[in-house]
Amino acid sequence: MAVINRIAGFADEMTAWRRHLHQNPELQFECHQTAAFVAERLREFGISEIHEGIASSGLVAIIEGQGTGPTIGLRADMDALPIMEATGLAHASVNAGKMHACGHDGHTAMLLGAAKYLAETRNFAGRVALIFQPAEEGGGGAKVMCDDGIMERFDIDQVYALHNAPGLPEGKMVTTPGPIMAAVDTFEIVITGHGGHGAMPHETKDPVVAAVGIVSAIQTIVSRNHYAIEDLVISVTQIHTGTAENIVPAEAYICGTVRTFNPDVQAMVMRRMEQIVAGQAAAYDVSARLDYQIGYPATVNDAGAAEFAALVAALVVGEDNVDAAAGREMGAEDFAYMLQERPGAYLFLGQGESAGLHHPEYEFNDEIAPIGASFFARLVETAQPVE
Structure with missing residues (x-):
């Protein structure tokens, strides 16, 4: 692999940075200590233009090259997950219930x-x-x-990001033109009936049987309401109801996730879910309320940018270790919003066999950090060469 020699030379530093971040995870917009650590490192590197406090704890730093030219954006995510770590590592999280279980510590490093x-x-x-x-x-x-206007404020022309990929061979890089990750929506359904004694169900309006009916009917959206070649996932992930074996409860709760690429498919799912919830509620003589929450849009790579990124990746890991047409997956990523603003591409970098993302035993593979750093550096040098 053609990892840049200078970057390979400070691989141990990158590992130290990453493990410090791993020990001190922060959630959501509260990444203030993480951002302060990042800003301190950037100043040590001689970078003076650092804009902090964007989106609460985000920051943008500018490195000036030689002469005039465009601005290329490189993005790393910094936040952790609300997970209790179970790695047992010496650098495990010291913040109980918070863990870098998705490798954002590695992306930042x-x-x-x-x-x-x-x-x-x-x-x-x-x-x-x-x-x-x-x-x-x-x-x-x-x-x-x-x-907050970062694309306009900093005159960013294109933007790129990487994500580690457990299970993908270490050092392999993959991307694809067009959609690479799905749009993600969440739905919640609250069913209200009339509770009572389990021995006398005729005196109740049972939300449990209504919940079962709704869940079964929702699954027919995939099997009977959409064109089979259009990717669609609907997963019911929670059902909560009841307190005892001899009590018919008064309420039931259902929630789940919807993954799509096509806005027309997304709209169909919303329409059918509303019809199913209303129809099943009427059939079982209960009331039901659907709360359908539209989340991140699909992550869509610019075709030219994806091709260019794959060519740069080949400079770092070799052509045999790059798949430029890997296809799309049903996960989701908010980098989608940046790709709606500017052309660019999102790529995955294999980290070998490990626990999966969002798993309490997940650990970022520090061996791939110089590869990712070299890719970012070569991307800049190749996209904006000095004449």
Whole structure:
């Protein structure tokens, strides 16, 4: 692999940064200590233009290259998850119930590594905008940063991001033109009936049987209401009801997730879910309320940017380790909002076999940090060469 020698030379530093961040995870928009750590490192690298407090705890740092040219944006997410860590590592989280279980500590370390190299060499034209973003995990921090005007304020022309991928061979990089990750919506259904004694169900309006009917009917949206070649996932993930074996409860709760790529499919799901909830409630003589929450949009790579990013990836990991047409998956990512604002691409970097993302035993593979940092650096140098 053609990892940049200078970046390989400070791999141990990157590991130290990453493990410090891992020990001190923060959630959502409250990444203030993380951002302060990042800003301190950037100043050590000689980067003086650092804009803090964007989207509460996000920051954007500017590295000036040689001469005039465009500005390329590189994004890393900083937030952790509300998970109790179970790795047993010496650098495990010291904040109970908070854990870097998705590798955002690694993403931040990779972008810091690229920043250190780029600030030293400045072998590029124009500028680099380093985007350190809070609240990817459910808060939509990317949207908030875009709403705060970072693309216009810093004159960003294109934007790129990486995510580690457990199970993908270490050092392999994949992307795809067009949609790479799905839109994600959440639904909640509250069913209200009339409780009573389990031995006398005729005196009740049972929300349990209504919940079962609604869940079964929702599954027919995928099997009977959408065109089979259009990707769609509807998963019911929670059902809560009841307190005892001989009591018919008064209420039941259902929730789940919807993943789509096509807005027409998304609209169909919303319409059918409303019809099903209303119809099943009437059939079982209960009342039911649907709360359908539209979340992150699909993450859509610019075709040209994805092709370019794959070519750069090949410079770092070799052509045999790059898949430029890997297809799309049903996960979701708020980098989608940045790609709605500017052309760019999102890529995955394999970290080998490990516990999966969002698992309490997950650990970022520090061996891939120099690869990710080298990719970011080569991306800048290749996109904006000095003439």
